[in-house]
Amino acid sequence: MTPAALEAIGLSKSFGGLVAVDDVSFTVAQGTLTALIGPNGAGKTTLFNLITNLYRPDAGDVRFLGASIAGLAPERIAGLGLTRTFQSARIFPGMTTLENALVGAHRHLRGGPLAQMAWLPSVRDEERRVTARAEALLELVGLAPFRRAPATTLPMGAQKLLEVVRALMARPRLLLLDEPAAGLNDSETAELSGLLSAVRANGITVVVVEHNMSLVMEVADEIVVLDAGAVLTRGVPADIQRDRRVIEAYIGQGAGAH
Ligand SMILES: Nc1ncnc2c1ncn2[C@@H]1O[C@H](COP(=O)(O)OP(=O)(O)OP(=O)(O)O)[C@@H](O)[C@H]1O
Ligand SMILES: [Mg+2]
Numbered sequence: 001m002t003p004a005a006l007e008a009i010g011l012s013k014s015f016g017g018l019v020a021v022d023d024v025s026f027t028v029a030q031g032t033l034t035a036l037i038g039p040n041g042a043g044k045t046t047l048f049n050l051i052t053n054l055y056r057p058d059a060g061d062v063r064f065l066g067a068s069i070a071g072l073a074p075e076r077i078a079g080l081g082l083t084r085t086f087q088s089a090r091i092f093p094g095m096t097t098l099e100n101a102l103v104g105a106h107r108h109l110r111g112g113p114l115a116q117m118a119w120l121p122s123v124r125d126e127e128r129r130v131t132a133r134a135e136a137l138l139e140l141v142g143l144a145p146f147r148r149a150p151a152t153t154l155p156m157g158a159q160k161l162l163e164v165v166r167a168l169m170a171r172p173r174l175l176l177l178d179e180p181a182a183g184l185n186d187s188e189t190a191e192l193s194g195l196l197s198a199v200r201a202n203g204i205t206v207v208v209v210e211h212n213m214s215l216v217m218e219v220a221d222e223i224v225v226l227d228a229g230a231v232l233t234r235g236v237p238a239d240i241q242r243d244r245r246v247i248e249a250y251i252g253q254g255a256g257a258h
Pocket of ligand 2: 044045046087
């Protein structure tokens, strides 16, 4: 039997007296795109932080492709092929758009002093392949014309798209995206939607935290709804859209709703 891409099992995390994540369990099948939604403060980002062990859970286990990754260092988890992006774009200043994308591929480029010997044909070939892939991904999201521009000069939406490209350069087996459409205009959102469809078509499993409901309804196979740290419900987009409890959870947060 193929293992699930991701299993969160009874994850909990409190900050002082506040229970941010409360006994959360869910499973993500390989090759699917799951959207994680819920009102502001529901615990979505904290859940990503627990999965990638940026925060140590108070309780629970995380299985990635059938094996527990609980307690592994975040870099180690990334090295296994579990890649994430952050809610606010993290662009490397002093680097071009293309160089920012290439940073994502570092786990595939040979390490050590030998790798510096760019005159070795094998290293040159590899670099050429990786660069070609970065350029193809930048093209896919409309950033190719800016590949030589300093990444910090890109508009915020473009920086967020670049972060997704950089994450994909790591050739992840599971990709966690935290609000990739936040701050994107309509055409950038359309680029993102196209990119997510392409990612899914390539068999990469994705979990995306997102407030943009039309994007979520368009790309998600399944939706997990978090409210006040716990799983409120889960299901296919058509069912979630009609679920009164979901609508009420969002209304409950008042003007904060997106
Ligand atoms: N490092 C921290 N220290 C203290 N409290 C925290 C910390 N991180 C998150 N929290 C709290 O945990 C709760 C869940 O926060 P979290 O950022 O996970 O929510 P979210 O669902 O990602 O919200 P948003 O949609 O606004 O990004 C919030 O009440 C938040 O204030
Ligand atoms: Mg968040």
